[in-house]
Amino acid sequence: MENKDQGAAQNHACASCKQQRRKCDETCEMAPYFPASRYSEFQNANKIFGVSNIQKIMAMAAPDQRQAAAESILTEGNARKNDPVRAVLET
Template sequence: MDVSRVNVKRAPCALCTTKNKRCPKKCDFAPYFPAERKGEYENAHKLFGTSNIIKMMRFASKDKQRDMLASSILMEGDAWKKDPARGGFGMIQKLKWQIELRKIYLNELKEKIKVEKEKTELRL
C-alpha cells in the first residue's frame, strides 16, 4: 500500500476555524495554530484579532521566527486571559517577585549554614 495515497484527515487549524473558512491541506498556519490549541488561539484572537495575527505571521520570514512568534502570540493571549489588567507584564512581575523571595530565602539558608559551620569548627 502506497503511504502517499492514504488520505489522512486532520482537523482544521484554529485560525481557519475562527475565520469560518475551509482549511486547505497546505494551510500556512496549521503548523503554528493546530486544532488542539484552539482555546489558546481564541484568547489570542480576542487580544490581537485574526487579521493582525495573519499580518504578524506573514511579516516573519523564517519558519523558526514564525514558530517563536506563534508561541509568543498564544502565550500573550493566555496571559491576558489570566490577568486582564496586566497581562504578560503581570506574569513577569509575579515571577520577579518570586525570584526575589527565593533569593532572600537562599541567603537566609546560607547564613544558617555559615553559623552551623562556625559552631562545628569551634567544637573541634
C-alpha cells in the first residue's frame, strides 16, 4: 500500500473537522470514522454529499452500523473520483 498521507501525523483534526476548519477534540463523533488519513476520500465524498449530509447519515445510522456507513460514504467518493466523465461534470 502506498503512503500518500505523510502530512496526516501533523494534523490532529479528523477529516470532517479539517474539511470544515473546525477544532477536533475527543468529543468529535466523526473522528473514529473519518480519520485525517482519509481526508482526500472525505473531500471527494463531501463534493457528492456535503458535510452536513454526511453528518446526518452518520447520526441516523445505529452505532454498530456507523463504521459501515462511513466506509460506503468514502467508497462512494472514490468511485466518483475514478469516473472521469463524472469528475468533469462536477468540477
